[in-house]
Amino acid sequence: MRAQLRIDLGLCQGHGRCYEIAPELIDADDEGLAVLTSDEPVEAGRAKEIAGCCPEFAIEVEEAR
Ligand code: SF4
Incomplete structure (x- = not known):
């Protein structure tokens, strides 16, 4: 199964853990908040x-269609 990530910027506090472990999918904006850099579903x-x-x-996970 593959899944789609979504980031709730209302909850993100910019800790940076996500873009440390998944730099291929997530980057930081100017304030250190998470930004998805790919809409491709992942495993x-x-x-x-x-x-x-x-x-x-x-970070929410939705089943990819
Ligand atoms: S989405 Fe990433 S940057 Fe935002 S709070 Fe979670 S781990 Fe930290």
Whole structure:
């Protein structure tokens, strides 16, 4: 299964864990908040790993269509 990541910027606090472990998918904006750099679905386990690294629960995982 593949999954799509979404970032809730209302929750993101810019800790940077996500773009440290997934620089191929997520970058930081000027304020250090997370920005997705790819809309490509990723392997579901990888998506859950990335979402699980966020202490603010700001990364959502949706099943890709
Ligand atoms: S780990 Fe979470 S809070 Fe930190 S930058 Fe990424 S989305 Fe934002």
